[in-house]
Ligand SMILES: Nc1ncnc2c1ncn2[C@@H]1O[C@H](COP(=O)(O)OP(=O)(O)OP(=O)(O)O)[C@@H](O)[C@H]1O
């Protein structure tokens with residue numbers, strides 16, 4: 381979540397823990413991946429499985445809500461965790477969720493059960509909503525033909541995941557017991573605070589409550605001590621009657637029983653945000669004709685979501701696969717086995733190179749004007765190769781030609797930029813960031829010599845290459861992190 385809020389992901393980004401210790405975020409991710417990798421290898425060994433590490437292909441998933449740089453970041457973390465470059469594949473989480481969903485849809489479309497059946501055919505549009513702990517990711521898909529699915533809208537999302545419900549339940553406890561009481565527990569009694577957080581997580585998952593519609597929260601002993609110290613009173617049932625929640629809660633020893641409507645109101649806030657965002661996507665002209673809403677992710681396990689989402693979208697078919705929390709992982713495995721299932725991807729930025737062309741008197745900003753042999757040229761011009769929101773097939777290449785602006789130039793420096801705007805004019809615009817550069821040799825003489833620059837939307841990353849007229853080429857790996 382902290383990274384989600386951090387628009388500019390740098391490779392030296394630091395993460396600071398509750399006690400103020402800082403560590404490189406990439407190292408933390410590296411350690412987590414290394415731990416999981418070791419756990420799997422140990423598990424396999426215990427089961428007597430003798431799979432060689434060299435024969436395992438590791439798929440690491442990346443939340444797509446992050447920018448392009450996140451993939452590079454995860455790749456570097458995975459390499460630091462000891463996974464070899466050859467045995468590593470990265471998958472965007474909504475893509476993985478969508479691969480899994482597609483398999484499920486294909487299965488459903490062949491079922492005999494009319495109620496369950498879905499029509500998986502050309503032109504079918506659907507939204508995959510990944511309801512996670514931190515974020516909610518949306519991806520819009522359209523079936524092109526039997527084997528092709530394309531994104532028709534860029535993934536967008538928000539921080540309304542399942543953990544928001546936990547935070548709101550804790551806010552309720554804070555309201556009931558006092559902000560200073562919870563703050564003291566969090567700061568000076570960490571293990572009791574974690575115990576309380578775990579209890580909230582557990583009880584949230586069974587928000588139906590007991591036969592009286594009450595949910596029992598077992599409070600840590602230290603919470604009662606802190607309450608007594610701070611308020612001079614014992615936490616007993618009379619406290620409950622003094623609060624605005626009178627009649628909705630009761631307290632017996634360490635047991636706090638709350639009416640399920642309190643927990644439901646916490647779910648309701650998340651649900652409202654999700655419904656509103658989904659509706660705003662469905663209202664977009666390109667979403668016209670969308671029939672299906674597919675929910676995946678752990679938060680889609682919630683009974684509340686399972687009943688309320690279909691009610692909110694009565695005109696759509698809301699579909700939740702079994703074990704929705706496993707959708708991303710299963711999709712990632714399918715992707716590892718058959719990477720070609722990812723068909724197209726939407727560019728998150730506009731990409732282009734810096735170029736020099738003739739100066740256009742009434743159009744160009746004079747600050748970019750330079751003279752060569754008394755001829756006015758405009759430098760820093762953004763020559764667009766790909767536009768934000770444009771859909772690209774995997775491996776698709778876009779090219780542009782750059783001509784020599786000096787007769788004697790022996791090398792051409794090609795600088796690659798990305799921009800958050802659709803049509804940036806100059807690479808010096810605020811929206812632009814330099815992401816790579818290369819030097820291409822230019823044999824011969826004259827201004828008709830050119831370099832062909834191409835950008836390739838690879839399986840995992842975007843690469844750039846320049847080829848001169850003698851077919852000599854230079855490749856550059858673009859730095860998609862915000863390091864420069
Ligand atoms: N039965 C349930 N009822 C309510 N919430 C649930 C249930 N099961 C899981 N969750 C919630 O789902 C969330 C975890 O979902 P998931 O595993 O998809 O998240 P994640 O992928 O780790 O997070 P993110 O996608 O934001 O990075 C947690 O907030 C968890 O409490």
Ligand SMILES: [Mg+2]
Pocket residue numbers: 473510511512513677708
């Ligand atoms: Mg997730």
